[in-house]
Amino acid sequence: MGDVFKALADPTRRALLDELQDRDGQTLFELCTRLLHRGVSSSRQAVSQHLDVLEQAGLVRRRREGRYTFHSLDTSPLRAITERWRIDPEEGPCGSP
Amino acid sequence: MGDVFKALADPTRRALLDELQDRDGQTLFELCTRLLHRGVSSSRQAVSQHLDVLEQAGLVRRRREGRYTFHSLDTSPLRAITERWRIDPEEGPCGSP
DNA sequence: TCGACAGGCAAGCGCTCACTTGCGTATGGT
DNA sequence: ACCATACGCAAGTGAGCGCTTGCCTGTCGA
Numbered sequence: 001m002g003d004v005f006k007a008l009a010d011p012t013r014r015a016l017l018d019e020l021q022d023r024d025g026q027t028l029f030e031l032c033t034r035l036l037h038r039g040v041s042s043s044r045q046a047v048s049q050h051l052d053v054l055e056q057a058g059l060v061r062r063r064r065e066g067r068y069t070f071h072s073l074d075t076s077p078l079r080a081i082t083e084r085w086r087i088d089p090e091e092g093p094c095g096s097p
Numbered sequence: 098m099g100d101v102f103k104a105l106a107d108p109t110r111r112a113l114l115d116e117l118q119d120r121d122g123q124t125l126f127e128l129c130t131r132l133l134h135r136g137v138s139s140s141r142q143a144v145s146q147h148l149d150v151l152e153q154a155g156l157v158r159r160r161r162e163g164r165y166t167f168h169s170l171d172t173s174p175l176r177a178i179t180e181r182w183r184i185d186p187e188e189g190p191c192g193s194p
Numbered sequence: 195t196c197g198a199c200a201g202g203c204a205a206g207c208g209c210t211c212a213c214t215t216g217c218g219t220a221t222g223g224t
Numbered sequence: 225a226c227c228a229t230a231c232g233c234a235a236g237t238g239a240g241c242g243c244t245t246g247c248c249t250g251t252c253g254a
Contacts, residue, residue: 005105008178010242014099021182028201046243048201067200067251075182081105082179085118085172107212125231143213145231164221164230195254202249210241219232224225 004077007057013050015040017059020073027068101174104154110147112137114156117170124165 007013012035019034020026026034032047042050051071054060058077063070104110109132116131117123123131129144139147148168151157155174160167 002106002108002111005102005111006241008102009099009106011099012242014102017182029199042242043244044201045245049242064201069201073182078178078182081175085114085170085175103211109212126229139212140214141231142215146212166231198251198253200249200251203247205245207244208242211239212237213239214237215235217233220230222229223227 001080003053003057004059004080007053007059010050010053012040012042012046013054016047016050016054017073020060020071024072025063025070027070031071098177100150100154101156101177104150104156107147107150109137109139109143110151113144113147113151114170117157117168121169122160122167124167128168 008017015035015038016031019031019038023034028044028048028051031051032042032044035042035047051060051062055062059074061072061074063072105114112132112135113128116128116135120131125141125145125148128148129139129141132139132144148157148159152159156171158169158171160169
């Protein structure tokens with residue numbers, strides 16, 4: 001549980017999740033180069049360690065294929081947040097009293 | 098934005114939010130004693146600093162009254178989480194294709 | 195087969211974080 | 225007036241975090 005929040009506490013890791021949501025199944029170098037275009041400058045090893053944290057938090061899944069390692073996003077751990085502290089969905093399109 | 102996640106990264110702070118959701122408008126000492134009953138042992142100053150972090154993150158509001166300082170919960174910053182990465186509400190009661 | 199590519203592993207360094215310690219301030223009961 | 229209460233402020237300390245550096249393992253193309 002705490003691992004999820006610790007993972008989300010870093011701006012680079014949040015940018016990685018944004019990037020994976022934009023395009024799923026990217027490799028390490030793809031993520032590095034696309035982070036650069038976003039203005040986030042991080043070395044390969046740094047990004048790799050960030051992905052380790054995200055994987056341990058259950059937010060990212062790794063799939064090894066040949067010499068490539070593809071990463072995919074998994075937002076299911078975030079659902080526990082909305083269930084712990086009641087978050088009113090701001091009376092969204094569901095509201096019908 | 099990152100302040101919210103950094104605030105949520107600590108288990109003591111999450112326990113404080115739980116406690117405030119259970120009973121709103123508690124003072125520092127009330128929160129300290131009730132944390133003890135939950136098994137979370139923290140000094141007064143430690144809890145005060147945690148509340149500082151939560152206040153800076155916008156998750157807790159302070160209201161000074163005489164020599165008491167009451168704390169109230171505000172979950173609105175958490176809504177940004179659900180809006181950033183689409184979190185399916187597990188096909189809640191809203192689903193009607 | 196050889197070299198370039200994609201990635202993993204681990205130690206070291208600077209910085210932040212959580213906590214403690216000590217003192218100061220203001221309120222309220224008696 | 226006096227003292228206990230409720231709380232704030234600030235410096236110091238130990239542990240964890242993010243990043244770098246260096247080296248090693250597989251994998252694919254020419």
